[in-house]
Amino acid sequence: MMQWEQLLSLKRQGDINKRLRTEQDETRLGFEVDYDRVIFSSAFRSLQDKTQVIPLSKTSFVHTRLTHSLEVSVVGRSLGRTVGKAILEKHPQLQTVHGHHFNDFGAIVAAAALAHDIGNPPFGHSGEKAIGDYFQNGNGNRFKARLSDSEFQDLIDYEGNANGFKILTESKQGVEGGLRLSFATLGAFIKYPKESLPKKPTKHIADKKYGVFQSEIPFFTEVATELGLQPRAKGTSISYCRHPLAYLVEAADDICYTIIDFEDGINLGLIEEEVALEYLINLVKDTINREKYNSLKKASDRLAYLRSLAINTLITEASGIFLHHEEQIRSGDFSEALLDKSKFKAQIDDILKISIEKIYKSNEVIEKEIAGYTILSTLLDTYTTAFENHLNNRARHYDKLILKEFDGMLDNKASEYEYLMECCNYISRLTDGNALQIFQKIKGNL
Incomplete structure (x- = not known):
């Protein structure tokens, strides 16, 4: 059985020494630092122009992913505090020995809830489907034979939850460990603690989707081990029980x-x-x-x-x-x-x-989703072709112009999977408006 002492780990990526709750500064608790880091991240700010219900809506009172995420974090904080108070009564050693307060639970859930949609591409869930469709049925299918089954599954079943974990934890040049959130918050963030294959091996809620790309499995496994999450997979596949x-x-x-x-x-x-x-x-x-x-x-x-x-x-x-x-x-x-x-x-x-x-199947939503498919498949085709030509020393001047945005992100030793994931990740960070703007440039509409 998973233990709360481990599940509430304050450890961050790259830590050498153990972080103890009893040594925390109560004015800036580590779990609250997580919340601040998400709030100030560019990936979170971009949610202000990402679809919640109505894509590219000009109606001021319609929720965006940003307002939705803020509201989810408020509800999550209340849930965490309510639960935390009862858990400390049931497991008093968490407070008397380890120094935890019921607000810790609220802070962890609030931070994870704030970040829960941070990996969603433009145009909401239809954006995920559009990326997957490009690789499954579109021109991206040309990569299938050059990737492992799991790598290809990451693409054809492109998942905002897994992309969110990538955004929160991925090291970039000069930014080691992404946002370096506490492992407790990362654990609470991961709704589906498994890799993309096998797909839906059971009816358990944790198997409904997946939560980690192949590229993030080593660090994901480190987080799961530190938190004491129980392995669920049979054989060699990666799957764990959910963080409570x-x-x-x-x-x-x-x-x-x-x-x-x-x-x-x-x-x-x-x-x-x-x-x-x-x-x-x-x-x-x-x-x-x-x-x-x-x-x-x-x-x-x-x-x-x-x-x-x-x-x-x-x-x-x-x-x-x-x-x-x-x-x-x-x-x-x-x-x-x-x-x-x-x-x-x-x-x-x-x-x-x-x-x-009345909403999700309304004409306005369907029309914008159709446009989203066209926009994202065009962007994917443009970027993946440019990378393909670049790595095969066939880059045209046009390809070099397209790849200007990727300066320093990948070197010439990047694998096919790595550059495809970089294309998807780049597109996922675009807002609905950004994606439309780039699409119009590619089409020659200045």
Whole structure:
């Protein structure tokens, strides 16, 4: 069974000496430093122009990945603190011997939640699919025979979670270890602690996707070992049990996109206001103050009240489920997302069903996703061809112009897999607007 003493490791990449909680500066706790480092990173700032629901939306009140991530971190902090308080009561040695406070749990979950979408490419999940489709069915398929099965799987199943781990931890020239976050925060960040193959070997929630590219496996294994994550894989494949706090990061994300994407749909006029309010009332009917609700004259105020109540209700629910199953979670035997165990699952599913029908499948979203496919496949074809020609000493002047952006990133000894991943990583860091701008330049539209 995984032990909290290890799971709360303050170690950072490159550390030689052990970091003790009892020696931490309470005014700038290591886990809080993690939060600060994510906030000030360029990868996080770029989320302000990345899709949450509506790609390339000009509507000011629609959430971006940045506002979504900030909200998820706030919910995650509340979940972590609630859980942390109960865990310290159950395992008092964590406080009396090791010096941990319940706020430590909140700080870890908040930092990991803040970073949870940092690896997402432009155009949301359709961006991931567009990258994968380019290598699976597009011109990128030409690389299949030159890569290992796992390397090729990284590309055809391109995963924002794995790319996020790469961004947070990858050493660049003059920047050793990326953001150098604590191992506890990195553990909480990794929702799917496995490599890309085998794909979905079980129905366990940790096998739903993957969370580490082939290029990051050595450091990923170091993090997992330091945290005491239990190996799950059979044979030679790399797979571990989730860090328990990853369940809270996932729950914070689930709570926010369930409730707040729904709210965006209402604000955009995609979901009828009265219908939406009824769905939210069904979720909070046990805790709603009818007198207060009926006193609110504006529909927007009623919506804000129900949203706040719904989030609070689900925070209480998710933390209760976590604590009830804490030992099962630490043993790696808890195989579902926390909210899948919720007594509100039917109400959550009803809200998600409406969101899928009215928002995610709306004409505006579909049209922008189609454009995203064209934009990203064009960028990938341009960059991968330029690299291919460069490494084969066939670079045209055009290729050299294209690769100006990559100066110093790769040398001539780079493997095919390395330069392909560099192309994908570069594109993943672009905002929706940046990607569109570069696409127009490539097409000759100045």
